Amino acid sequence: MVEMDDRKLKILQAIISNYMATGEPVGSRTISKYTDLNLSSATIRNEMSDLEDMGYIIQPHTSAGRIPSDKGYRLYVDTMLQKKDREVDEMKELLVDKADRLETVLKQVAKLLAENTNYTTMVSKPRYVHKKVKFIQLTLVSDTQMLVVVVIDGNIVKNRFINLSEPIGQDELPQMNFLLNTALNGLDLTEINMALIHKMKEQAGQYSEIIGMILDEIAAAVSEEDDYLYTSGATNILKYPELSDKEMATKLLTTFEEKAGIGSLMNLNNDEEHGIQVYIGEESNVEAMKDCSVVTATYKIEEGVYGKIGIVGPKRMDYQKVVNTLENTMKQLDDIFKNKK
Amino acid sequence: MVEMDDRKLKILQAIISNYMATGEPVGSRTISKYTDLNLSSATIRNEMSDLEDMGYIIQPHTSAGRIPSDKGYRLYVDTMLQKKDREVDEMKELLVDKADRLETVLKQVAKLLAENTNYTTMVSKPRYVHKKVKFIQLTLVSDTQMLVVVVIDGNIVKNRFINLSEPIGQDELPQMNFLLNTALNGLDLTEINMALIHKMKEQAGQYSEIIGMILDEIAAAVSEEDDYLYTSGATNILKYPELSDKEMATKLLTTFEEKAGIGSLMNLNNDEEHGIQVYIGEESNVEAMKDCSVVTATYKIEEGVYGKIGIVGPKRMDYQKVVNTLENTMKQLDDIFKNKK
């Protein structure tokens, strides 16, 4: 078994850089000419043969140059990346009005990142797992229509209309309002159970039917999951020949459109995963992305509330740039959310 | 100049049907064999030559069969379509909970249509042009945070949070509420002008600053345009070779993703356009769709409130099926919205 040494590492790095830049397999002569190693192509060939035995590079066919294998990229990302903290062309400062809604901010971030990197961006909005009712407000919009506003954790506001079969007196409304708030405040969905509902209906007396309807709507509003994943720049993948053949492109674009099967990547599973993660090829465990790499970063809105940003590109993506850009973006997002607090 | 006659029409129809089914240019022998005209290929050839002179069909190259021109499709759509009211495989009934939000219904419709037709669906949510304030509700969520709920035309609800620099007494809130509702009710954005704002601030006395902030938020909430266009099945276009070469596909998919430049198609311009419209090729006036056809239909939520559904496919799309499916869908939507009322 051959050992890795410094020279091999340099050659591997040269192969990877070159392949990233051109997308073409890299031959021994190219390395010999364009590095400062001052070795002949024959020597490089021997080294390359070793690197191939070790599994870091691959030959697409007998008489072609070499391209990095997943293992090669992995080594590159793990050891070579952090060494040089190359300058990134500064990404446009996020022009975010602080009053803006979270969704707008996230969509804007996704768009900017996609434009800046020429890869595809996915952003997940944080989901509050144990959503607690913070505040309920009933109002009559007309004689027969009631508006229920529910504020839940994280200041998420949900609205529901209820059509009334018969008018309610304006006086009864504050009572019901009070009843609901006292009973439900601070509870999450699992705690709004049958017993509680029954008890509340009893207290409501003649309005028990309406209270029932309202409770239904509140439950629906709280449990409602709206879209929590955005993508931007999906068509960017068509810029990379290795991803744009019909079958591959269809799979990828469908995944982006339907947001199916990327939960494992874009949900936060355990707290270790904070920071920036790189998934090369099959590491992402997403079938459609087995020929892609994905870089994800976690952002924090407030304590315990996290979302993720993912950038999808070809395996030969510019990891350095993507990682730097993401770090930069995280900083900006931090600022925004801190000021918002 | 040659005249159109019944036989030519039949031949044209045969060419179009055949081309729609196969996507391949149609030759004279095919027509001669597979129609009940009992004419030799030579005769068909002469007729086809005439049809080409008249502009209804095109020869991709000298020794190929013919394909329909835009003019040919137009004639087909205008005159031949309505004749046979062919059965469509019944589309799954829309499983719509009446309490569901409009957005959910529309997204579901888009998805079903895309799946059913194998083309791409675009849906526009109606936009209320002169949005009038119907109702305003202020509530304190905490000492320093106020929630402003604004209900506008069409029961659209907007929420905004305002951070207060100093607490407000609970007593003042109803006053401000009353003031805002009396002053703004029934007004649209253009009517909330400087003079009015000035007057209100005066009335508000010591709370003029807060009233100013609230008015800002109301203006922002009312004028805010959220996404009003959904697409589904964008990747379906990749199923049609004539649309899936790289350049074309990129243009189309980008258009679907960014929803740029399709406003002219998906907005309601004048009231004549109700019902079903077919745009062939450049008729849609959307650059990216010049090799596509688009079929649009208008749905009605309530008097004066309309939205549009558009189906985008290759020019040889199955117009009959698309039109029938859309008609069917419109009926279902009508029912849903009627019951919701």
Added chain:
DNA sequence: GTTAGCACTCGCTTAGGTAGAGTGCTAATT
């Protein structure tokens, strides 16, 4: 350990050649 040299491999491009589908025209047929 490194390098020059060489035979060899294999994909890519080019050129030529063929088959097949389809046409347009002309002359014969109905």
Added chain:
DNA sequence: AATTAGCACTCTACCTAAGCGAGTGCTAAC
């Protein structure tokens, strides 16, 4: 006068062979 059979012609799609060039692996010399 309309239809049809027949035929020469056109053009694409497909195949094959040849040659190029980039690249390799191996051997022998440095």
